[in-house]
Amino acid sequence: MKISMPANGGTTCRFMRPRALQPPTVQLGNSGIDPPAQVPQRDIIDAQMAFFGTGCIINEQVILQDQEGVLAWVSERLAVAMRQAEDLILRDYIVSAASQIFAGGGSNGDNPTNLGVSDFSLVATTLDTNNAYKFMSGIEGENKFGTSPIRSAYFMLSSTELQSDFDGLVGAGFQSLWNYPSTMSGLPSEYGNVFNIRILTSSEAPVARGSSAKGSDVYYNSVLGKQAITHINQDGYSMNLIYRDPYYSGMLAQNATLAVKFAQAQALTQDTAIRNLVSTRLSSLGV
Amino acid sequence: MAEYSRLAKGSYTVSGGTLGVSAPSVKIVNLPFKPDYVELINYTQAATPAQHGIPFAFWDASVPPLVISSVSYDTVIEIFNATPVLTTDMVKVGGGISVFSGGLSQQFGATQQIIGITKASPARVNVTAHGYSVGDTVIMQGLALATTNNMQLLNGVPFTIVTVSDANHFDVQWDSTGSNYTALSASPAGALVKKVLYPFLYVPEDNVITAMTLGSTTTVQTSMYSNLEVGQEVAFRVPSFWGPFQLNSLPNVIIPGSPIYGYVTSITDNWTFVVNINSSAAMAFTNNATMTAATLPGLTYAQIVAVGDVNTGGNLITATSPLYPSPQFPGSTNRVPTINGPAIRGAFVNNTSQGFIIGNAASRTDTSSWVGGSNGDVIEWRAYLHDFSSP
Numbered sequence: 001m002k003i004s005m006p007a008n009g010g011t012t013c014r015f016m017r018p019r020a021l022q023p024p025t026v027q028l029g030n031s032g033i034d035p036p037a038q039v040p041q042r043d044i045i046d047a048q049m050a051f052f053g054t055g056c057i058i059n060e061q062v063i064l065q066d067q068e069g070v071l072a073w074v075s076e077r078l079a080v081a082m083r084q085a086e087d088l089i090l091r092d093y094i095v096s097a098a099s100q101i102f103a104g105g106g107s108n109g110d111n112p113t114n115l116g117v118s119d120f121s122l123v124a125t126t127l128d129t130n131n132a133y134k135f136m137s138g139i140e141g142e143n144k145f146g147t148s149p150i151r152s153a154y155f156m157l158s159s160t161e162l163q164s165d166f167d168g169l170v171g172a173g174f175q176s177l178w179n180y181p182s183t184m185s186g187l188p189s190e191y192g193n194v195f196n197i198r199i200l201t202s203s204e205a206p207v208a209r210g211s212s213a214k215g216s217d218v219y220y221n222s223v224l225g226k227q228a229i230t231h232i233n234q235d236g237y238s239m240n241l242i243y244r245d246p247y248y249s250g251m252l253a254q255n256a257t258l259a260v261k262f263a264q265a266q267a268l269t270q271d272t273a274i275r276n277l278v279s280t281r282l283s284s285l286g287v
Numbered sequence: 288m289a290e291y292s293r294l295a296k297g298s299y300t301v302s303g304g305t306l307g308v309s310a311p312s313v314k315i316v317n318l319p320f321k322p323d324y325v326e327l328i329n330y331t332q333a334a335t336p337a338q339h340g341i342p343f344a345f346w347d348a349s350v351p352p353l354v355i356s357s358v359s360y361d362t363v364i365e366i367f368n369a370t371p372v373l374t375t376d377m378v379k380v381g382g383g384i385s386v387f388s389g390g391l392s393q394q395f396g397a398t399q400q401i402i403g404i405t406k407a408s409p410a411r412v413n414v415t416a417h418g419y420s421v422g423d424t425v426i427m428q429g430l431a432l433a434t435t436n437n438m439q440l441l442n443g444v445p446f447t448i449v450t451v452s453d454a455n456h457f458d459v460q461w462d463s464t465g466s467n468y469t470a471l472s473a474s475p476a477g478a479l480v481k482k483v484l485y486p487f488l489y490v491p492e493d494n495v496i497t498a499m500t501l502g503s504t505t506t507v508q509t510s511m512y513s514n515l516e517v518g519q520e521v522a523f524r525v526p527s528f529w530g531p532f533q534l535n536s537l538p539n540v541i542i543p544g545s546p547i548y549g550y551v552t553s554i555t556d557n558w559t560f561v562v563n564i565n566s567s568a569a570m571a572f573t574n575n576a577t578m579t580a581a582t583l584p585g586l587t588y589a590q591i592v593a594v595g596d597v598n599t600g601g602n603l604i605t606a607t608s609p610l611y612p613s614p615q616f617p618g619s620t621n622r623v624p625t626i627n628g629p630a631i632r633g634a635f636v637n638n639t640s641q642g643f644i645i646g647n648a649a650s651r652t653d654t655s656s657w658v659g660g661s662n663g664d665v666i667e668w669r670a671y672l673h674d675f676s677s678p
Contacts, residue, residue, distance in 0.1 A: 011627075020542050043520060044598045093489045097593070104587075208395075211443060213443050250290050268635070272546050
């Protein structure tokens, strides 16, 4: 979920989550006496806004003489850096804040093990039991060779380095995006699905190098329900690209600046709807 | 030529350490930039010359470290000899003045061989010249794998060091006195430890439970600093292997689907706190379950996770705090403010930062001197990031 914190709202974004009331499963009887009232309770979740930014100083001689339109490509790189920062902050936050399930369905004998199909099933079962909302409804089957229906699913954010392990699960439960009834239903970063989990891969997914029991790389595969996490930006401050003409630098007006800044906070708004499925890898990495 | 330079200065009073006897605590200075030059003035030791005193120290990122006997040195110091007259010395890379930029997690220091682990509570780890300090977080691997020795449970758990008994030993929050633990010794092959460089970028965080005392309230000990506040709401994730799975937030037999949360009612120390959940009827916590060679793969650790926070307002203002204090971490002692502005206590906070560190490694020649001074010394620091540096 993504929300915007209103301007002039202070430094901290506050969420309120009502607690469930006890279902009245005891009959009233015929005494005419009301049952005692319940006390409504709520949980409070706060997230502190943080500000980020970076920029470049560009000498006017470069702007004047460079044939590549330096302001254009530096602006582009700054924008990419900013969006990457948003993702990396959220990534590290999820790794830090969400609880973990260690993969045990794999065969490499490590702790955690590599991913086995039972791990996908376990995490989906856990989130289902916790009443997490799935992100995607299922995809109905079509009469096409090699395809089969896709279950309604949670998303799992995973590393591209695990793709060869996923391929190794073909026939055991993994289904490639290209075996969906309609590839139009897939997301650009989607690699496939296992049971009730659709897998999105990224080269920037969290990996703790050499930190398993056997010293192998540990992957944090974040499996999310829809209500698990909230990304908060500051109203009117989600992205600012700032160009300052050399006129504003020293007395000789030699240097322009290009910069980006943004504000972001994040919170687990439903801790029961997210798990980091922690795993190692079975296959070797290419170089 | 100072349009884009960054200049900063400040002072502090040294905590820990005795002149000529023991090292002070590591000092972390957060700045809005990563300096390329830092200098220190120890006013106390400059005013009262005495052997081992270091009144001045300098570090420059642009100067390649000096390699002497295969060790790299980069912090230059002025030091009093026995007379006492000022002379010079150096401190090795990373042990004197160094810079840091903590913005991304999953970064680690160099691996070191573990010589052994003692059966003790807390467990004592033996690593030659480990260089760690209390508050550093480490992670171990390769311990007693594929055996029935429960020391293998320490693998992969991030531990914030409790005590450093000497240069070769440190303690972690794990009770390894149980009958199923066998001490490790003789540098087992593959038994390694490394430092987690930035373990608390986002607080509060998920944490491994290492001990629990059950009763009308529940006392919890975690492997890392808990970074929790009194009043904070928490949830348990305890696989049955560890015992008290009855404390888990779900399932809830009274109100189906409604997670069971508890509140932190007091904080004992950086690792230990009390939760208001009555756990009298729960199974006892144990880390002494009988292991087989096949138990470890897939074993999920008992965890506690912050789910909500203090409903009673912002940070308390004390006589020495700023008017609008930032959230602080870690837990109950040695609290350090984040670089953010004010926030409600217990909020999810971004704790990324950058700046420089004054380490606690001994000087090269006079190994009884430390650049960070000794307890009570007043040190002024000046940090710079230059517009122009050659090279």
